[in-house]
Amino acid sequence: MRIIMVGFGVVGQSFAKLILSRSADLYSQYGIKPRIVACVDNGGSAVAPAGLDLQKLLEAKKSKKTVGAYEKSASKFDPVQVIENVDAEVVLECSPTDLSTGEPGTSHIISAMRTGKHVISVNKGPLALAFPSLIELANYNGVMFRFSGTVGGGTPILEFAKRCLKGDRIISFQGILNGTTNYILTKMAEGLTYEKALDDAKAKGYAEANPSLDIDGFDAAAKLVIMANWVMGMKVTMKNVKRTGISGVRSVEVKKAVQKGNAIKLIASCDGKTLEVSPTEVARTDPICVNGTLNAVTFSSEHSGQQTIIGRGAGGMETASAVLRDLIEIRDTVFER
């Protein structure tokens, strides 16, 4: 399988390392021989129809900060040129998430689908802003579109809902979908003020210098939109989410909740009609009430009851393992074994 990688950050590099370490095993167990035939980042591009040398690619990125340094003579193609002109079966979109414009990811995905390539995205932006139309475009072009890594990192939340509850109907779900805010709320429950907890999250590398994406609930809302579309068959985008962040949560409220045996968590919920992200008081004995940077989702089904799935919601190698799952699914569905 020939793959074009767009973006070569933490997840992209982890995926390259994963392929390197697992190649023999992937072939014997799943019949997959992934070949990265092109890789593009901000600084340039590397193209090799027979497959890039991943060790060399990782070294170029490490030493020169761009895959453009892979070969001296390399021309500088932009991502869309590469997607449209290089032969491949799959495009892996892992450029940075932008939840206001969805770009440049959306353009990459559209180019890939239009030229008949399956798409795996770990970029939430395009999905949060245009999920229904991207799915239509994929169907129209007869290609597969997968995005396991956008929700839960390596924790297979989307797969669980889609594959493990066959024959049943999910009626609603709710979850903690953002690790950074969960870390801050956990620290506040331990006694820190909001400001101190945020500083601690920044110091640990959990929160960005501009933490609005997490703090104001945008990241959780984006994941909620992806789940609502994929799991519940809704046709919604970011603008359908009623969203409240955690910056208004006061220490005294957190303390009161703790005294009652509860905790305040940033809960994303979907009942099949409305989507909401907001700080909510939950019982500490509720399985969804996880601490630190953990994520958790509870699904309520018609016959099989409630199930909760818990795991880390981030991490380069974890998310790369989600990409690999998508790749295996595309392989199993599209190409006969």
Add this chain to the structure above:
Amino acid sequence: MRIIMVGFGVVGQSFAKLILSRSADLYSQYGIKPRIVACVDNGGSAVAPAGLDLQKLLEAKKSKKTVGAYEKSASKFDPVQVIENVDAEVVLECSPTDLSTGEPGTSHIISAMRTGKHVISVNKGPLALAFPSLIELANYNGVMFRFSGTVGGGTPILEFAKRCLKGDRIISFQGILNGTTNYILTKMAEGLTYEKALDDAKAKGYAEANPSLDIDGFDAAAKLVIMANWVMGMKVTMKNVKRTGISGVRSVEVKKAVQKGNAIKLIASCDGKTLEVSPTEVARTDPICVNGTLNAVTFSSEHSGQQTIIGRGAGGMETASAVLRDLIEIRDTVFER
């Protein structure tokens, strides 16, 4: 799809109700038209090649305590006669679990496989005592063997491990696999003595008059064996499990654990080499530390990290929903759509 049901207790009756309520939907969504062509219980049998009237079957069971009352003229066949002589694609084995002999379930399953029928078992006995040889027999006869309802009730623990972590390797897992003992330990953590907690569990209908199956860890060990075989590819049976029950857990130990922010739980664990069921102290912040009758399992994988799945481990309708999942899987795998 023609189905022979062996055993018509809580799960069997719930499955009949589920089929009744979902028939139109099952056909349109999954292309499945389940027909129960025979049903056998302790008191007799009912056979109808065109499909039993499930409403009438449920009424016969309710009023006369046996499906033998379905028709006045019915001859009394034993389960093996029915399995061997009635044409059907699937045998659903839901007779009572016996963890010392595995019977009569094992004989039913062997008869079904030998006559080329796929098997769905919710009976743990045969699997706990003879998993490796039953899988071999299924392969030899070219039939499918599924048992989602044996672990976790309606919670898709086996499916999660098998389907949601493709491309990754599960290194180990541990879990709370028995709701009754978890209820007792939860009550002890709240201050009850072991005896009081056991009485409470009996009063609530969670524990049998002879509660040894739960209390002494046999039920958890049986589920551990099933998971070790299916998830980890081990070839093990009950005798490979190092098993300690909860009757030796003292109130003072439970209290000490609570004071440290921990809890004593009956943990079943598998590291790919050894299998153990024993009371173990776990941190209350560990996602696996669930209360009441809940079950929980944490899987540790090579690349995607740790994931925990939590749900009720029992319930008639919940377990029936697991049987339906197995049926859909058999349909999808064996019969082209």
